[in-house]
Amino acid sequence: MTRQERAQADPLQRRRIPISGVAGLMVIAAYLVVALFAPLIAPHGEAEIIGQALLPMGEGSLLGTDQLGRDVLSRLIYGARNTIGIAALTTALSFLVGGSLGLLAAVAPTWLELALSRIFDALMAIPYLILALVLLAVFGRNVTALVVILGLIDSTRVYRLARATAFPIVVSNYVTAARIRGESRSWIMFREILPNIIPPLVAEFGLRFSFVFLSISALSFLGVGIQPPTADWGSMVAENKTLIIYGSPAPLLPAAAIALLTVSINFVLDWLVNKAGGKQ
Amino acid sequence: MTPMLRAIVLRLGSAALTLLIVSSLIFAALEMLPGGFAQATLGQAATPEAVAAFNKELGLDRPALVRYLEWLGAAAQGDLGVSYAGGSGSARRDIATLISDRLYNTFFLAAYAALLAIPLALALGISAALWRNSWYDRVVNTSTLAAIALPEFFVAYVLIYCLAIKLNLAGALSNVDASTGFFEHLKKATLPALTLTLVILAHIMRMTRASIISLLDSPYVEMARLKGTRPAKIILRHVLPNAWAPIISIIVFDLAYLISGAVVVEVVFVYPGIGQLMVDAVSSRDMPVVQACALIFAVTYVGLNLLADIMTTMTNPQLRYKA
Numbered sequence: 001m002t003r004q005e006r007a008q009a010d011p012l013q014r015r016r017i018p019i020s021g022v023a024g025l026m027v028i029a030a031y032l033v034v035a036l037f038a039p040l041i042a043p044h045g046e047a048e049i050i051g052q053a054l055l056p057m058g059e060g061s062l063l064g065t066d067q068l069g070r071d072v073l074s075r076l077i078y079g080a081r082n083t084i085g086i087a088a089l090t091t092a093l094s095f096l097v098g099g100s101l102g103l104l105a106a107v108a109p110t111w112l113e114l115a116l117s118r119i120f121d122a123l124m125a126i127p128y129l130i131l132a133l134v135l136l137a138v139f140g141r142n143v144t145a146l147v148v149i150l151g152l153i154d155s156t157r158v159y160r161l162a163r164a165t166a167f168p169i170v171v172s173n174y175v176t177a178a179r180i181r182g183e184s185r186s187w188i189m190f191r192e193i194l195p196n197i198i199p200p201l202v203a204e205f206g207l208r209f210s211f212v213f214l215s216i217s218a219l220s221f222l223g224v225g226i227q228p229p230t231a232d233w234g235s236m237v238a239e240n241k242t243l244i245i246y247g248s249p250a251p252l253l254p255a256a257a258i259a260l261l262t263v264s265i266n267f268v269l270d271w272l273v274n275k276a277g278g279k280q
Numbered sequence: 281m282t283p284m285l286r287a288i289v290l291r292l293g294s295a296a297l298t299l300l301i302v303s304s305l306i307f308a309a310l311e312m313l314p315g316g317f318a319q320a321t322l323g324q325a326a327t328p329e330a331v332a333a334f335n336k337e338l339g340l341d342r343p344a345l346v347r348y349l350e351w352l353g354a355a356a357q358g359d360l361g362v363s364y365a366g367g368s369g370s371a372r373r374d375i376a377t378l379i380s381d382r383l384y385n386t387f388f389l390a391a392y393a394a395l396l397a398i399p400l401a402l403a404l405g406i407s408a409a410l411w412r413n414s415w416y417d418r419v420v421n422t423s424t425l426a427a428i429a430l431p432e433f434f435v436a437y438v439l440i441y442c443l444a445i446k447l448n449l450a451g452a453l454s455n456v457d458a459s460t461g462f463f464e465h466l467k468k469a470t471l472p473a474l475t476l477t478l479v480i481l482a483h484i485m486r487m488t489r490a491s492i493i494s495l496l497d498s499p500y501v502e503m504a505r506l507k508g509t510r511p512a513k514i515i516l517r518h519v520l521p522n523a524w525a526p527i528i529s530i531i532v533f534d535l536a537y538l539i540s541g542a543v544v545v546e547v548v549f550v551y552p553g554i555g556q557l558m559v560d561a562v563s564s565r566d567m568p569v570v571q572a573c574a575l576i577f578a579v580t581y582v583g584l585n586l587l588a589d590i591m592t593t594m595t596n597p598q599l600r601y602k603a
Contacts, residue, residue, distance in 0.1 A: 020422060122301035125585075127540035130558070130577045137562040137570045138309050214431050218544050221433050222559050237433055241548070244437055245452055247445050255434035262429035270425055 021271030024264035031080055031261055038081040042074040047229040054243075063253065067239060072250070075231040076257060082232045083220075083258075086147060087213035093151030094208060095158050099201060102162025103189040106170050117163070120156045128153060128215060136224045146216065146225055154212055161204055165197040203272065210265040217258050233258050287593050295586040302578045303355075307348045309574075310567050351571075360572040363561075375572045379554060381458055383576065386546070386553035389469050390538040393476035398531060401481045405488025405527075410515055412493060421489075424482035432541055436475045436548040444471065454551040472542075472549045479541055480534040487530040491523040525595040532588035536581045 017025075034041060043061065044050050047070060055065040063072040105113040123131065131153055139145040169175060170193065178192050219225030220234030228235060233254040240250040322330055335341045354361065360375035404424075408417045427435075444452040454468045492515060495501060504514050543555030550556075558573035560566075 020425075118301070122298055122305060125298045125302050125582050126305070126574065126578045127536070127581050129540050129543055130574050133543075133558060133562045134306060134309050134570055134574045137565055137567060138312055210429065214429075217431055218433070221431075221544065222547055222562075224559065224562050237437070241437075244440055244445065249441060251437050252434075252441060255431065255437055259430045259434045262431070263426045266425055266429040 018267075018271055020267040024267035024271070027260060027264035028268065031084065031264075034077055035080040035084045038077050042071075042077040044071040044074040046075065046078040046231050048074070056248075064250075066236075066250075072253065075236060076233075076254060078231040079233045079236060079254060079257070082226065082230055083213070083217065083234070084261075086143060086226065086232075087209060087216050090147045090151045090154065090212045090216065091205065091209045093147060094154035094212065095201065095205065096155075097152060098155030098158025099162045099194075100189075101155070102159040103166055103193055103197075105159070105163045106166035106193065107185055107189055113163075116159075120159050123153065123156050124160075129218065132215065132219060133222075133224065136219070141224050141227060143226060143230075146219065150212055150215060150219075154208060154215075158201075158204065158208065161200065162197060165200050166193050169193050169196050203269075203276075206265055206269050206272075210262045210269075214258070214262055284593060288590055291586060291589050291593070295582055299579065299582055302582065303352055303575060304348060306571050306574045306578065307344075307351060310571060311344055355572075355575060360575075361568045363566055363569045375569055378569070379557065379572060379576070382552055382554045382557050385456065385551065386539070386542055386555060388465065389472055389476070389542055389546070389551065389553060390535065392466070392469055392473040393480070393538055394535055396473060397477040397481045397534075398484065400477070401484035402488055402527075404481070405485040406492065406515060406520070408485070408489045409492035409496075410512060412489075417489075420485070424485050427478055427482040428486075430479075432475060432479055432544040433548050435478050436472070436545055439471055439475055440548075443474075452549075454549040456552065469551070472545045472551050475545050475548075476538055476541060480538060483534050483537075484527075484531055488523070488527050491526040492519050495519045495522055525592045528595065529588040529592045532584050532591065536584035536588075539577060539580050539584075 049069045050061065050071050051065055051069055053065060053067055053069040055061070055069075057064045061071045061073055063076070066072055066075065101116060105116050108116075126134075132149055135149040135153075136145065139149065175188060175192050178188050183192075216225055217232075217234035217237075220232050221238045223235070223238060226232040226235055228239070236254040237251045240248075240254075243250045244252075322334060326334075332341075339347065351361070358376055360379065363373045363375050363378060404420055408420045411417055440452045443449045450471050451468060452471075454472055456465050456468050460468070496519065501514060501518060504518050509518075540555075542553060543559060545551070546553040546556040547559055554573055554576065558570060558577075561569035561573065
């Protein structure tokens with residue numbers, strides 16, 4: 001049986017987008033809507049105290065109140081905006097730094113390329129979370145430090161990809177032509193090479209975002225990331241963690257919100273990777 | 281020198297160089313402290329005399345390079361310095377003593393999780409490759425894809441909620457200490473170990489499946505199939521021996537991941553490991569402890585990655601014999 005025949009015989013492979021991919025796309029879209037329109041959707045304010053502390057679900061509000069009497073549903077909705085927004089900003093910084101340095105390494109003299117790669121390799125030899133913890137201990141616990149630190153740590157991964165994908169392009173005829181024409185190094189980096197490495201970088205963006213998002217949530221959960229009173233899913237889990245001993249699923253809600261988004265992103269990426277693989 | 285020995289020696293040298301750079305980065309973190317270590321410890325209101333006295337007492341007035349070499353030399357001999365959380369004078373705690381028990385606990389947990397995860401992941405991966413494109417394969421594949429993306433604390437709290445609270449099968453907290461016996465320790469570490477197992481299981485399983493499937497199209501497998509060999513025998517006897525290299529390297533890579541993944545899990549279960557110590561030290565900005573923990577994590581990580589590379593080299597037949 002050839003590949004096509006197998007695909008036709010199999011109802012799941014015949015469908016153009018797998019169910020998991022469709023579901024993933026819908027979840028991501030819903031999260032984006034909630035994050036963008038949080039103030040319109042949330043019934044109460046982010047830090048607004050609406051009544052007694054720790055009201056159970058359904059009393060006063062759909063999901064009850066937290067340890068300070070704030071509405072859990074509203075905090076979850078604002079949490080989407082804060083957590084996703086900060087993760088997106090961090091990923092953007094990571095691509096800006098890692099992408100530029102990766103391009104620079106591809107066109108730079110050998111000694112500079114070697115020095116850059118050696119430093120980035122050493123940074124990657126320290127586990128991601130551990131390096132973030134060391135730097136957060138040094139620069140304090142605030143959102144700016146968190147974004148800059150995670151953005152820089154993550155840029156090591158983007159650097160590698162940008163450099164590796166730019167290398168075959170550097171030796172191509174049109175880059176040589178531009179060089180002979182006397183174009184500047186930055187022209188070659190951003191006008192000749194960059195447009196050609198955009199597709200793999202875009203595919204990587206989703207993966208890096210979900211990684212950064214998980215790291216920010218983990219650090220906030222550990223109490224060294226996003227600080228209260230900002231509503232954020234990681235710290236919401238930490239704030240409510242003792243409740244689980246009493247049989248309340250309260251810390252599971254924000255944790256599930258994180259899990260659902262990262263699982264959806266992975267489903268969509270898996271579908272895109274399979275699609276790209278099928279073409280070759 | 282055989283090509284393999286040469287490759288291993290080169291790799292050892294590169295790991296040593298990496299560790300040197302890594303240790304200097306960790307050391308440099310302290311130097312980057314805004315206002316210096318004295319200011320951060322004594323507070324903004326400290327007089328210049330107090331800062332100078334503090335720096336002199338700790339030897340911080342000497343050049344950074346000298347202090348780095350001393351720190352490295354002492355760490356290599358097992359002396360990790362003293363923690364500053366306990367005030368001054370004799371109340372300061374020796375970091376090596378502070379860490380040794382916790383280091384044992386963390387390795388205990390990681391080893392426990394590895395013993396659960398590796399056999400299970402291999403079994404799932406091989407069976408998924410054997411029955412590939414079946415419903416079984418698809419279910420295993422999709423659920424492990426989802427499992428990879430789950431945050432550790434979500435898995436941990438779901439397990440606590442279901443197994444400890446609703447079914448009352450295990451305790452929700454893993455409060456062990458030096459007096460806890462081995463089997464009691466094993467029992468209390470079960471939930472954290474299960475959490476870590478779920479986290480790395482998916483990775484190893486998918487890699488096992490992928491490396492087996494990538495070999496199924498090769499001519500020698502085609503030959504075995506034409507001879508009429510049963511599919512299970514093809515995979516176990518012909519494909520698996522050639523697929524070991526990537527599988528072993530992903531297993532060791534995941535072991536390295538276990539060490540840092542344990543940080544979050546230890547905090548959830550209040551398990552006294554080195555990860556929890558590090559998080560506490562970050563919160564109180566106890567820099568010597570942060571540096572010591574980071575150094576241990578980095579050495580373990582680099583060491584395990586080195587092991588993975590060496591094992592991959594040794595399973596490569598092209599490097600095993602002189603060309």
